[in-house]
Amino acid sequence: MSDNILILPILIPLAAGLAILATPKKWRGVKEAIALLATLASLGITLLLFGKSLFYSIPWAGFGISFSLRLYPFSAFIIAATAIFGFLTVLYSSSFLFKKDYAKLFYAYLLVSLSFITGATLSDNLILLLFFWEGLLVTLFGMIALGNKGAFKTATKAFIIVGLCDVCLMVGIAIAGHMSGTFEMSKMNIPIMGVGGIAFLLMMIGAIAKGGSMPFHSWIPDAAIDAPLPFMAIFPAALEKLLSIYFLARISLDIFKMAPESWLSYTLMTIGAITIVFAVMMALVQKDFKRLLSYHAISQLGYMILGIGTLVPAGIVGGLFHMVNNAMYKSCLFMTGGAVEKEAGTTDLAKLGGIGTRMPVTFACFIITALAISGVPPFNGFFSKELVYDGALERGFIFYLAAVVGSFFTAASFLKLGHAAFMGKLQERNRGVREVAWPMLIPMIVIALGCILFGIFNAFPLNHLIQPSISETRLHGESFAGFPTNMTLVIVTVVVLVGALLNHLYGVKKTGNGLGAVDHIHYAPGLSWIYKKAEKGYLDPYNLWWGIINVFSAVMSWIDKAIDWLYNDFATGVANGLAITLKKLHTGSYKIYILWSIAAAIAILVFLLKAGA
């Protein structure tokens, strides 16, 4: 197999995306066909490439920047996952977006994004990676902006947040490249002392911001409401997590010399723990299907960051396994949300309820994936979370505690969500709800089955996908397949899950419906005040920044006005005053002119005689 086949998974979606842009709007079905064929083709190629190691490099921009692609188990695994999710999302969208005006642009952006994600994953050169990475920023903006009325504002918000973090990444890459004298990732090995630590922090900001970690998360809940749903199902839920965690793993495990004792490890774990707890607390009180899911999309990223941040084998394997699992169940959950939205016309939980019997397949998929995300055995989420717990406990009890608290609230919020959306009394307005069409069902069923299989037969993903991705020196030859060995942790997990169920039953009994199941937490003394502020956006770092910037700009505007006055009023006033004075002096009388001349002549003569003689 020739090396340049590596270009194909990048080129095919890109070409297909451009071709879709060029297709006339009237040709119904053509764009869907192109998108399906292209994603199927790249899926085929990536599966063909799976398990191989290839390197392809051609000179590109000079200064040691070459177009070099490297296929090895980790990147092969990520691009295969990307291709699978790409295909399933296109299949889902072909029904969901049917007859939508923006479908054409959406497919184009989606395919270009797939191409860029594949490119960024395969890049062995940091500059090339940056090229693809920044390209994603554009398609991200484009896809969010396609949504409803508020979408443009949300797209701008996402663009600013992610763009700023990308600038951090750029600076970090520049420093790293300068320190190691090359931009080839496979040749880099940078100590994290001093400037190296700064480079790592900057690149880490770029990586975790892509995934939507706190404090760079605040555009995701907004996008959940405003952006097209398939976007949510594939980007914040799946592909951005894959890319983000892939790059985080690369910089933590390969590019920088990180040891578990380093302060950067603690930084990562702290970010992970905070993200888990705060995002899940926000998710708990959401009253909208998609918005609730979006906070979980943030929270789950915390587990991955925490897992990788531990830098111990169990944690790393757990973090990466969780990345795959989360991509599966989270995109499936968003797809069920999309199915509900398509049928019921809303995702507001107060207007849903009881539709589980009307759409049994969707409900079944929801149950499976909700159990998976809550970490119930034997679904896949259970196994990856157990590994993360294991790693976190090894590094510090507080991190383990954060992860367990996150689990409790995750379970509680999904109990609430499922209860409020699918169970309870069917409302009058939802009489017409039916099961959705097969192109939307197939992706959900496939992914839900995957969640079961990856749980029961977890040895396959762990032995063939995750562990080969990590170098042998990190793993010390351990294998994590099979049922967790630390039974204490399993018992704690079960206790926590039962606790969440009891909490749910208590809440339902108290308020009488599923939607109010967590009201006793929501309106608990102290918490309700924080929730109120958070819901109004006071705690959104983005809004806080704008507050600071507004004060700054007010000061600047004042200074600017002062300078304007200096130029516009003061300077012209003085000039005009002088001009008028001079005009008045020129009376036209030649006698006065002669007098001026004589006076000046005398002055000149006096000066000359004094100075020269």
Add this chain to the structure above:
Amino acid sequence: MPSLIILVPLLGLIILNMPIGNFMRRGAFWFAIALFSAQVLLAVFHHSLAWTGKLPPVDALFKVGFTIDHLTFIMFICIGLVSFSSLLVARHAMGDEGELFKFINLLIIASVGMSGIVMVKDIFSLYIFLEITSIASFILIAFRKDVYGLEGAFKYLVLSAVATILMLTSIALFILVSGDTSFSTIGASLQSGNRVIVMLAIGIFICGLFIKGGVVPFHGWLPDAYMSAPAPVSILLAGIITKAAGIYTLIRITSAVFGFIEPVKAILMLAGTVSILFGAFAALGQNDFKRMLAYSSISQIGYIVLGAGTGTALGIAGAVFHLFNHSVFKSLLFVNASAVEKELKTNDMNRMGGLSYRMPITSATSMVGFLSTCGIPPLSGFWSKLLILIALWQTGHFAYATIAVLASVLTLAYFLMMQRKVFFGKLALGLENVKERGAGIMFVSIALAFITIGAGIFFPVIYNNFLLPIKEILVK
């Protein structure tokens, strides 16, 4: 050979005025055209021509002894170009053939006078040619015999009389010191002469030249004369006469006779700076198109004097180049002003507006002219100002350099105001039927605009072939 520059026009004038027939009057225009063109072409291509060749029988007629150097060449080009422009505008502006014939006579006399000024090497002949030029200018200003023209001519006459008296006194003092009138002899004897008398003579002479050149505060006559003269005469006065009579002479006399001694340099630079600021501020307050241009002239003359005041080769080169540029772009602006005046029958800028719609070429060339005046690259005005600034910086006159740069902003201010009031914006009421003036005037505008652009773009060529050699006047 140089004496032919004086003799040919004079003989031509005599023949043209012979009472032979009316066809002579028509021939006068073409004679003048040929004369000015030949003057410009000979000067531009001086490298390949034998200027210094002697014609013994002819040269013997003159006791004066004309000499030609690189400074003279540039002045020849200026004189020829401006006279040429003035002539074309006059032909367009003056309907009557008799008037035109009279004008051409005076124009040729003035240009002969100026050619003499830039060639002579002794102080008394200089005085004679200055007077020839001045007398021709008095009559030219009063050419229309209207009250404003007479008033302007009178003011010029009175102030010039003062200048004449000053210069004659100074010449007398120089003869007292050295016993001769030639530049070199006087220059040599100034070292040994009585310091009081020498300084007195230098001071008086400089004051006389300041009046002729319109340097502040000797400038009183200048705005009135420029404004009240007929259009072609304004061009001639602003473009070349004050420069040749006042500024060129100042540079020449200072370098050849006085030497750049410290007090003289100090006076030149101070007077230059005052002129720059004074002219610019006064121009800001004007509503009359031509009067504004007159004050602008004072300001630009200030730059020339300031540059010359540095006394270095670079400063003088910059000053001379600015003189050339000013001749070109100020002629251009006056040509445009006269076109506007002819069309609108007014010079009041408040009654103009939007003329770029009706007179696009006039508007565009004006823009070239004023941008060059403000020193916007790559137009020629930028380079001359740059040379002056570099010279100022090199000689350590940082304050003057700063003022010179900042005054460019003022220049931009009043010219932008002019352009906005006259050419930009909405077309003013009653101007719907305005159109471009004839092809002759447009030709002049376009040609001068192209010279401005070309001299800027091909500045290195000009610098090496015309400006750099000027430093020879400094070598005694």
